[in-house]
Amino acid sequence: MTGTTTRQRPPATGHFPGERRPPERAPRVARRLRRSLLHLVLAVVAALYLSPLLYMLVTSFKTGEAAGSTDPQWIPSPATVQAYRHVLGATDSPVGRWLLNSVLAASAHAALVLVTATPAAYALARMRFAGRRVFFTSIVATLFVPPMVLLIPNFLIVNELAWVDSLPAVIVPGAASAFGVFFLRQFFLTLPAELEEAAELDGCNRWQIFVKVVLPLSKPALTTLGMLAFLANWNDFLWPLYVLLSPESLTLPAGLANFQNANNIHYDLLMAGAVIASVPVLLLYVVAQRWVIEGVSRSGLKG
Secondary structure (H helix, E strand, O other): OOOOOOOOOOOOOOOOOOOOOOOOHHHHHHHHHHHHHHHHHHHHHHHHHHHHHHHHHHHHOOOHHHHOOOOOOOOOOOOOOHHHHHHHHOOOOOHHHHHHHHHHHHHHHHHHHHHHHHHHHHHHHHOOOOOHHHHHHHHHHHHHOOHHHHHHHHHHHHHHOOOOOOOHHHHOOOOOOHHHHHHHHHHHOOOOHHHHHHHHHOOOOHHHHHHHHHHHHOHHHHHHHHHHHHHHHHHOOHHHHHHOOOHHHOOHHHHHHHHHHHOOOOHHHHHHHHHHHHHHHHHHHHHHHHHHHHHHHHHOOOO
16 A cells, blocks of 8 residues: 555564664673673782781781791780780880881981982973983983992991981981982973973973972872882881991881891791881871872873
């Protein structure tokens, strides 16, 4: 019959020609399965890395007999804080003083690294002057010098300055960080030069551009470098043994080494000291991890 339309029967697939088909479920299921397997693998790897820290924490709450037992126990029974009382209250091993010394030394060292590395890195990244590449190459080349080679020269300098057995001896040496200059220069190269040009058009000089434009944009990199410098000084073991002589002047790694020699079979005391040394660093990373990740990712974008 004329004037009537015949409805097209769908093909065997159940869809009209040209009709947009819904996404198949199989690829989505496969993606979810791969994501679940990835999360499972990451969880297993994280557990492997965290298990020594967890066992250290658990052992610090055990009694001396349980800590020295050959049968490992993940749940202390009975749980006690006697190890922490002994460690923090020992008169021959002032762990609390060592902790304070480490905090002061690492904080001051990190601040000095930022003060020296930031302007040097900015000059090498943005300013044009004769010998700029030679200066940068020379700074990077010092990274290949073994630290052991510098022990005696640094000790002679510290001794001439009468800094032996004092905190400046572990704060000032190494404050001119070649790695810090390299790291910040790589970050500064990623900043848009148009922002500095706009500030210059507004009447800002080079110092004002550096302070008001560059530094506020560089918080991730500065936080990352400050934290790395803090950790390097906090974990330094050999140099404090050379220049810090009295027990009251020791930093935590050097002091805990002496503490270990005196308590080499008291594992509960050793683990309590290790927890005290680890907690400030872990808290620092938890607070600054967002800036650390951003700073590390951005500093490697441009060479």
